[in-house]
Amino acid sequence: MEFGYARVSTQEQNLDLQMDAFSKAGIKKVFTDKVSGIKSEKPQLNELLKYARNGDTLVVWRLDRLGRTTVQLIQFIEDLTAQGINLRSLTEPIDTSTATGTLIVQIFCVLAEHERNVLRERTKAGLTAARSRGRTGGRPAGLTSKFEEIKFLVKASYESKKWTIEEIMKAYKISSKTTFYKILKSAEKGASQV
Template sequence: MLIGYARVSKNEQNLNSQTDALKSIGVQKIFVDKISGVKSEKPELNELLKFIRKDDTLTVWRLDRIGRTTVGLIQFVNELNERGIHFKSISENIDTSSASGKLIFQIFCVLAEHERNVLIERTHAGLKSARARGKNGGRPKGLSEKLKKIAPLVKASYNSKDLPVEEIMRAFNIGSKTTFYKIVNS
C-alpha cells in the first residue's frame, strides 16, 4: 500500500501541490502536518508510523518534507527499512523498493558520512590551530576576577540569612543560581 505524507510549515500554506502529486501516483492514504520541519514532534507523521505496515511504501513529494538534515533523513529511512517499509520521494525519484532506488539512497548515505567526516576534520584543525596560538576552548575554569572580588561580600550576605538568594543575586548582578552557588561554595 502506498501511504503518503505531506507537510507545510504554516497553516496558511497550501498542501494541494503535494497531495495532488501523491494522489497522481496512486497513494491511497495521506497524512498531513502543518508544522515547521524544525519541530521534532510531528503528530500526523507519528500516526502514519503507527499505521504503516511491512511492505507498505511511505511516499513524499520531496525529501525535505520528511527531514531537514541528511543525517536525520538517512536515520529515518534506515528505521523504515528495518521494519520492512519502503520509502519513495517523487521529486528526487528515489524508491527504496527497487535496487536502483536503494543504490541512490546509499550514495546519499556515503555523501552524508563524508560531509560529517570533513566537518570533524575542520573542527580538529581549527582547535589545533587555536591551541598553537595559546587559545584553549571551553568555559574558563573557576571564578572570574570580578566574581573573586565580590565573593567575600556575597558569602557574608548569604551567611547572614537576612536576604533571600534572589535579592543578593540582584544586588551583586549575578545572572544565575549556578554562578551564585559557585561563589558561595568557593
C-alpha cells in the same frame, strides 16, 4: 499499502501542492504536520510509522519533507529499511522498492558519510589551531556580566524567603535553575572574599 506524508514548516503555509500531488498519485491516506524540518519531533510522521507495517510504502512529495540535513535523511531511511518500510518520492527518482531507487539511497549514504568525515577533520584541525594559540573550547567559566552585576541582589532576595525561587528567577530573568544556583554560588564566594 502506501501512506503519504506531507509537511510544511509553519501554520501560515498550506499543504495544497503536496495534497494535490498525493491525490494525483492515488494516495488516499495522508498524514500531515505543520512543524519545522529542523525539529526532530514530527507527531504525525511518528503516527504514520506506528501505523505502517512491513512491506508498506511511505510516500513523500520531496525528500526534504522528512528532514533538513542529509545525515538526518539517511538515518531516517536506514530506520525505515530496518522496519521493512519502503520510501518513494513523487518528485525525485527515489523508490527503495526498486534496485535503482536503492542504489540512489546508497549513494546518498556514501556522500553523507563523506560529509561527516570532512566535518570531523575540519573540527579537529580547528581545535588544534585554537589550542596552538592558547585557546580552549567550551563555555567561559563564571557568570555573564549581567548576572555578575545582580548576583548579590538575587542572593538577598533568596535569603529573605519572601519569594519563591521561580518568582526570583522571573523577576531577574534567569532562565534555568542551574543558572540560578550558579549565581547563588558565585555570590557566596564573593561574600566570603569581602
